[in-house]
Amino acid sequence: MNFKILILITLLKLGFSTELIAQNQIDYDDNLNQASELYVTDKKIPESILLKLVPENYDEFDKYYRTTSPDHKLGNTDFFYETTQMIFNEVISKNNSDFYLSSLKLASFADGEYAENFIHNLELIIEMDEQKFCKSINGKEYSNQNPIKYYSELKNCE
Template identity: 60%
Template sequence: MNKILTLSILIFLSFLNFGNSSELKAQDKTEYEKNLNIASELYLEKKKIPKSILIKLVPENDSEFGAYYATTGPDHKMGETDFFYETTRLIFEKVTSEKIPQFYLPSLNLASYADGEYAEEFLEYLELIINSDKEKFCNSLSKIKHKNRNPIKYYSELNKCE
């Protein structure tokens, strides 16, 4: 009887933990979407997007990137704007033009999503970042989330990073 009660409690607790982790993931997504909405509103109002909001536009995962890229879709309120392209350009230029160190790793992480219609511009910025300091790029690889997929993987091999 004691074993059955213990087993029942363990099963119940495992469901509680599972539920909490799902709630945490949903909360993270909500925070990203909140930031995306703030940036979108500022953009539509033609106001400057603060660096603290801009840096949080860099997606942490494929789901967040999907939400970010969805702003180019015809059904999205930003679909008729260049929000995605202009904000990604702003993020990359914080490194390439303004040399703001806090944007270095986020820019590399953003560049790891280079694909499709925006790939060419992402790759141009990635090359600018790498060519400005190849050693820094190589030393940063361990901190890049998607270092094992192209284009980051390609450029790490091209530059003989170890």
């Protein structure tokens, strides 16, 4: 293949990837805004929106967690804490398998003041079915992040 064509294809792919990343960020922002509007009006947040609240990366998690900041419109609410608990409860209380991987991904962001709650929920999920936990994290990018990594090693997941 001609070197110039190879460079052109690579640049086109990079541009497309950048576009996709930007679109995903917009989608996350829109979903976060939609969830927060439902929350402040005391309306039920549909499962589809709740699932999309689970961040894909640290940038999205930062946006989600920033809702606890005093200068954020949700800063005087428990939006972050209540919606994360809703996500975990879909697995723990309702045994909703649609939320299983999302709950593990959410738990992988455990840090700071909310870490204890995230880890507690993770432990409950693991206790429900250790084998499912081990199978589910196999090959996932967040399996190398604590606390997932810690529990993976503790439970001798392969």
